[in-house]
Amino acid sequence: MPNNIASTNAILDFPRLLNIFLFYGVACIIILSIRESKNMLEINKFDRIIVANWKLNGSIDFIEQYLQELNCSKLENSNNCGIICTPSVYFHKLVGRLNPLFLGGQDCSNYSEGAYTGEVSATMLKDASCQFCIIGHSERRQIFGQSNEDVCIKAMNLIANNINPIICIGETFEEKNQNLTKDIIYTQISKSVPKNATKDFVIIAYEPIWAIGTGKIPSLEEIDNIHSFIKNEIQNIENYKILYGGSVNSNNASEIMDLKNVDGVLVGGASLDALEYKKIMNS
Structure with missing residues (x-):
């Protein structure tokens, strides 16, 4: 009753x-x-953007030692924008401990929510205090089959959540040898960068696939020429912030970033050494 x-x-x-x-x-x-209504971070105020991509690396002990060695409060160049992109399971160990650096993700889902086991949405990244997110990395494109169209959707999801996308592009060694570099880059940018993107909020990272983790890099002239092509010859991409990535370390970062058309670097393996990353940040 x-x-x-x-x-x-x-x-x-x-x-x-x-x-x-x-x-x-x-x-x-x-x-x-x-x-x-929160504004996305404007990136034009920074002289250089230096992204650490930890990839599938790290542990709680590693993070504690890394932060101690990096000593964020003692970084010298306040005009540089430093971004630490970690595996998502470690976000909570870095939130509030990176200032003046920013926290970043390494990928995000095409989807906002739903029955998509294992996915991490842009909304979740925002909840985890991510300000930046790498998308379209060659490892995601080649190993996990992500297309330019996938990358475009991810970028739109990030922008909708006021997260700055870092859109990766780059050619294979075979494509380079066939003189297809500019054609590949043009296609990737045209299809990966959404129409609502602007130079104030979206970053493009040029990473020749053949240079990633190999120790081989293009000549300084080649790097500057490709960056100039992206900035000046691709419609609607004029004056975007363009980073270089591919076997970047403290020995070559400064001369790469001194190039006229390079706005920073995307650092892979070298960023796992806190002192190495600190040298690049202070260069």
């Missing part, structure tokens, strides 16, 4: 419950509106 009364009361109170639902629904909309 009490259960029946409870059910009847719930039905009779439906208008009141509806009002409560509408009230909290409005509140939720207001909260979401406030959240979406």
Whole structure:
């Protein structure tokens, strides 16, 4: 009998419950509106952007030692934008401990929510205090089959959550030998960069695939020429921040970043050494 009364009361109170639902629904909309109204970080104020991509590396002990050696508060060049892109399971160990550096993700889902086991959405990255996210890395494209269209969707999801995308592009060694570098880059950018992207918020990282982790890099002239091509000859991409990636370390980073058309570097293996990354940040 009490259960029946409870059910009847719930039905009779439906208008009141509806009002409560509408009230909290409005509140939720207001909260979401406030959240979406936050401005994305403007990147043009930085002289250089230096991204550490840890890839599938790290541990809690590693992070503690890394932060101690990096000593973020003692970094010399405040005009540089440093970004640490870690595996997502370690975000909570870095939040609030990187200032003045920023936390970044290494990829995000095409989807916002739903039955997609193992995926991490742009909304989740935002909740985890990520300000940047790498997308379209050659390892994601080659190993996991991500297409230019996938990268474009990811970029749109990140922008919708006020996260700055770092869109990776680059050619294989075979494509380079066939003189297809500019054609490949043009296609990747045209299809990967969404129409609502702007130079104020979106970063492009040129990483020739044949240079990643091999110790081989293009000549300084080749790097500058490709960056000039991207900045000046691809429609709607004029004056974007363009990073170079591929076997970057403290020995070559400074001369690469001194090139006219290079705005920073994407550092892979070398970024796992905190002192090495610190040298690059201070260069």
